[in-house]
Amino acid sequence: MASSVRIAVLLWADMLTLYALFVMMPYLINVWKLNIIRAAAIVNVFSGVATIMPIGMAFLVDAFMGDYWMLLLSSIAYSFGLSFLAMSTPHVLPDAARNCDAHKPGCIGDAQKVLFYAALALIAIGIAGHITSLDSFLKQQMEENQTLWKVVAKVCVIIFPIVGCIALPYIKPWSVRFGIPAICTVVATFLFTTGSCSYKPSGPQPEGSPLTTVCRVFVASASKMFHHQLPNDNQKEQNRWRHCSNEEMEDTKNFIRMIPMWMTFIMCGVVISIGNTYFLEQANDMNRKVGNLKVPLPIFKFFYDLVKEKFLKLDDKVTEKLKIPVRYVPTFGMMVAMLFSILCCITAAEVETRRLDVIRRLGFLDKPNEKIPMSMFWLLPQFLLLGAVDGMSNFSIDQFFTTHAPNSMSRYLKLFSHGVIGAGTVGSVLSVYVVSKVSERGGRQSWFQDTLNKSRLDNYYWTLTVMSSINLILYVLVAWWYNCKATKNEESTQPSEDGERCCCSCG
Incomplete structure (x- = not known):
């Protein structure tokens, strides 16, 4: 039960973070004074990349890392990203606090821009990593007696959206509004690591990633096109990148x-x-x-x-x-x-x-x-x-x-x-x-x-x-x-x- 809760805190922190990031468009327009096209482009590229990346990350999980390491590394990236985002707001860095009394374009210095765009990249990695592995790793670690866990989960699923929807928007300084989710994510990541020794093993898949199979089929087909003479059977077993089974061929065709x-x-x-x-x-x-x-x-x-x-x-x-x-x-x-x-x-x-x-x-x-x-x-x-x-x-x-x-x-x-x-x-x-x-x-x-x-x-x-x-x-x-x-x-x-x-x- 404790293992499930340690993993679930990452999910609850995600809920709070997504509500904080929901107002990124007004933040960029009202604080950074960007026009609507550029602000929308930043938000959409960030959101789109964060939801496309899990396909590639799933390949890494299956072939090399496993769900645990993906969750750990993406949670660390998430924590740094949200921290950088809070630091990139006006009045946090010394130069901004000394030179600016209000939110004006001149208050956003080069250091803040670097922090902001680095934050978006790290947060995208964090979101993508959690989409890839959080649900599957949680299911792997779930215990048979889940009654208490379900009660705790339902309560938290109600509480965190309420906090994100009602409490966070009334906090005026953007540094604090982004800082609270950052603190929650850091704490959630720390709690997740405390259970590392008790988690069930979760390594890469023995058969590797199915995306590798798709690539193998293309390589093998190309190899056949340019090599008319078939190698002998021993070579077939040794060189998987030049031969594939009927099932692998059909799966690739369907894909x-x-x-x-x-x-x-x-x-x-x-x-x-x-x-x-x-x-x-x-x-x-x-x-x-x-x-x-x-x-x-x-x-x-x-x-x-x-x-x-x-x-x-x-x-x-x-x-x-x-x-x-x-x-x-x-x-x-x-x-x-x-x-x-x-x-x-x-x-x-x-x-x-x-x-x-x-x-x-x-x-x-x-x-x-x-x-x-x-x-x-x-x-x-x-x-x-x-x-x-x-x-x-x-x-x-x-x-x-x-x-x-x-x-x-x-x-x-x-x-x-x-x-x-x-x-x-x-x-x-x-x-x-x-x-x-x-x-x-x-x-x-x-x-x-x-x-x-x-x-x-x-x-x-x-x-x-x-x-x-x-x-x-x-x-x-x-x-x-x-x-x-x-x-x-x-x-x-x-x-x-x-x-x-x-x-x-x-x-």
């Missing part, structure tokens, strides 16, 4: 056939990326009061996560009631997720149009620091729809890889889900750049200006609506092709009678 489907999922990541960037900055400029109470921005993350979890469970129940065949569950789920993404973009565009009308009517175009007398809860429906997109897409991508991916890649299933969304998040930076360049053709003003009030995010949201609609049509065509191909492959493939090796060009 390659999944790539076109995988590419259509990326658009959901592009839509999801606008949640903690442009949506959040819109909310930051709107009326955040309910009566006399000023509601903190992370309340949107609370509702977002709540809807995401509900849809993860609801999707499973609905597909059971509709009696959809298991192999078609991910196809149906992704279609619904894409429909939700279209509805989210339409809702966001309509709300932004209304917000801009209020700005023009009150003459706030050149007053970016004025709070708009429009409740930020106008944005709640689009956050809820975005949570539904995230929940449905994660469940469906998970199901897609579970149903169609080779069994040897079971460890990578959820990591691929994160990676697909991460690729879309990074891709959103490119989409903003392209849309900005296209919108300013013919001497027109770009839709993306230095301030939110002068920008035309409503037009960008309408563009995402069109792109998501086209992607949905493309997805239906690719899904039809994939399912037809998979059915034909199942009908034509005969099971191998023995496990002897053969040349990869066979079959």
Whole structure:
């Protein structure tokens, strides 16, 4: 039980940290005085890289490190990263404290910039390492009697989001707001290390990483193409990089056939990326009061996560009631997720149009620091729809890889889900750049200006609506092709009678 708690504290510290990092966009705009495009690019590249990296880290875990060492090293990186982030805020370093009385661009020195970008890199490593190994290592160490553990886990899962959502935003100095998660992560890492001697062994996989197998198949196929004469059997056993089994060949073929489907999922990541960037900055400029109470921005993350979890469970129940065949569950789920993404973009565009009308009517175009007398809860429906997109897409991508991916890649299933969304998040930076360049053709003003009030995010949201609609049509065509191909492959493939090796060009 003690081992499970020592590992779980890392998870609880993660919850608090993610709520603190949720407001990174307002921090960069209000404190660092960056324009919305650059701030959103930093946030999206950081988030995207942190969710793509686990695929590569899983390879390191399987081939070399094991879950324990991955957790230890990534937790240390996490601790240093959050500490650097707290130190990079104004007024912490001596030069900033001496020369600046307020948050101005001049207060951010070179040392703070170095610390900030180093912090983002280390935090990304920490997040990726925890995504890779925290869940699997916790399951390995779980004991049979888990009653007390479940009670403690449920209490902490409730407490930490409440602290992150309500308490942290009311702390004014950013150094303290980032410093508290840093302290919690350092303490959690220390507690994790105190149980090192009691953890069950968790080393690299004896068979290595399945990604190595995929690479071996490509190398062996290339070798066969350029070497017509086959080596003798002894050489076959000794040189695994030039020969592979029928099963390895088929697994690789199945993996390659999944790539076109995988590419259509990326658009959901592009839509999801606008949640903690442009949506959040819109909310930051709107009326955040309910009566006399000023509601903190992370309340949107609370509702977002709540809807995401509900849809993860609801999707499973609905597909059971509709009696959809298991192999078609991910196809149906992704279609619904894409429909939700279209509805989210339409809702966001309509709300932004209304917000801009209020700005023009009150003459706030050149007053970016004025709070708009429009409740930020106008944005709640689009956050809820975005949570539904995230929940449905994660469940469906998970199901897609579970149903169609080779069994040897079971460890990578959820990591691929994160990676697909991460690729879309990074891709959103490119989409903003392209849309900005296209919108300013013919001497027109770009839709993306230095301030939110002068920008035309409503037009960008309408563009995402069109792109998501086209992607949905493309997805239906690719899904039809994939399912037809998979059915034909199942009908034509005969099971191998023995496990002897053969040349990869066979079959």
